Amino acid sequence: MRQGVVWAAFCLWVLVCPLLPVSSRSSRSLVRIGLKKRPLDLNNMRTARIAGMQGKIGDGVMSRYHGLDDPDGEFVSLKNYLDAQYFGEIGIGTPPQNFTVVFDTGSSNLWVPSSKCYFSIACFFHHKYKAKQSSTYSKIGRPGEIHYGSGSISGFFSQDNVEVGSLIVKDQVFIEATREGSLTFALAKFDGIMGLGFQGISVGNATPVWSTMLQQGLLHEELFSFWLNRNPNAEEGGEIVFGGVDKRHYRGKHTFVPVTQAGYWQFEMGDFLIANQTTGICEGGCSAIVDSGTSLIAGPTLVVTQINHAIGAEGIVSMECKEVVSQYGNMMWDLLVSGVLPSKVCSQIGLCMSGHNIHLGMAFFVIISRVMVQKLPWLETENVIWCSPGIRTVVGNEKMESVDELGDIVFCNACQMIAVWIQSQLKQMKTKDKVLRYVTELCGSLPSPMGESVIDCASVVSMPNITFTIGDRAFDLTPDQYILKTGDGSTTVCLSGFTALDVPPPKGPLWILGEIFMGVYHTVFDFGDLKIGFAEAL
Secondary structure: OHHHHHHHHHHHHHHHHHHOOOOHHHHOOOEEEEEEEOOOOHHHHHHHHHHHHHHOOOOOOOEEEEOOOOOOOOOEEEEOHHHOOEEEEEEEOOOOEEEEEEEEOOOOOEEEEEOOOOOOHHHHHOOOEOHHHOOOOEEEEEEEEEEEOOEEEEEEEEEEEEEEOOEEEEEEEEEEEEEEOOHHHHHOOOOEEEEOOOHHHOHHHOOOHHHHHHHOOOOOOOEEEEEEOOOOOOOOOEEEEEOOOOHHHEEEEEEEEEOOEEOOEEEEEOOEEEOOEEOOOOOOOEEEEEOOOOOOEEEOHHHHHHHHHHHOOOOEOOHHHHHHHHHHHHHHHHHHHOOOOHHHHHHHOOOOOOOOOOOHHHHHHHHHHHHHHHHOHHHOOOOOOOOOOOOOOOOOOOOOOOHHHHHHHHHHHHHHHHHHHHHHHHOOOOOHHHHHHHHHHHHOOEOOOOOOOEEOHHHHHHOOOEEEEEOOEEEEEOHHHHEEEEOOHHHOEEEEOEEEOOOOOOOOOEEEEOHHHHHHEEEEEEOOOOEEEEEEEO
16 A cells, blocks of 8 residues: 555656756756867968068067956957967847857956958958847947957947857847958958957947846856867867766866956966976066967967977077077076076176166167068068057157167167076086087077978977976977967978967066867866966866
């Protein structure tokens, strides 16, 4: 009898359960967005670099972040998206109008081309949003503009529903771009950008799509995760999961580190090693940003030069750098051995003003500007702005204060780089002759002003591992992982996955970890607990 009652109760539960209301929390689930991957195109990369050179030397390098070189600057991402290889699809409006976008953790705005974009070439090659065809469109009309390293987009803010996978994000504010002033966007394989950064760096303080998802209770967990497929032959390019993680895409546990500044997804990184040897640059910590909108890995010129030397990448021969080693190398060695700090050495030998700490990247850009005029004659015009932080520019009739002053800056900065290099070698107990010879070789490995450094493909097997220290754990990149290959057979070209980016203190030194790093390590962006996690990707 008792068993019969239990059985009847169970049958009743089975019949009634599907009719009960489901809580909002249980109805929320993982939202998966498949990503497409396009092959790396060397010509596109170089075109983007040249476009950046027209604006200012250094912005052609893969990615620049406005505000990081100015303590009081506004946080607006200045990027070069032509390097980006991974894209996904979203819909805007009712019925949805589909757009291919870069899901970018290094910016926060959503923008797509507008049907009112009449005079930009880029708009003729991409899908355009048509407000009149959407029943859920709401007019805002406030102007908006985003500046990039190789151009800018401008337009006006609008509001409409945005479809992301199976989710409908209601009343999302975005920018309809009516002008795309860059060759980069004309050549790009995507229509627009969907930023996944924090609202603090959003132009116009617009709420990012990701934040709107959370506000509307659309996700089970306040996090999203990236898996980027590095297999060049795979049909599936990767996947973003909103609201959780897919355990099929990683091995082991994630190492989490706290977000140190909620603008970009920024955290504190530890020591950086080449072939298990410290470079000495980040022993006391460096800031790092995880950026899915960037293909390469960017870091301080001091370190990228050492990487170039270790992997045999071709760079620029800096006569100023070599001259400092030749004339002052022995004196610098003696001072460092006696315990003088690298930051004080150059003022003591008279190459820098006492107490004057000049931006280390400045010398690099001053030196390469001369090479760029030789390689790109069209740059030598009155209207070109040769610009680096702390250096007077030449625009129209404005002139440098003096040629001697420029020379002093170059030698001072070369000296500061050399002092750091010698100090890092001293820690490895190497002899003076060997260290000075090594530093002279580094002078010939300064990164290319065009951003990419070409290497011999046959030497990849003998290259060292590169190691990032994150949360007291070593994250290795093997040569096969940090070397990019483009072309086939005899036309294959191998490129270093590292490029130079110099950000002065207090916001620097800074690393930008782009798709190369994220392809090796599955990445979790935890908005709820403000942390970032990395685990070996599968």
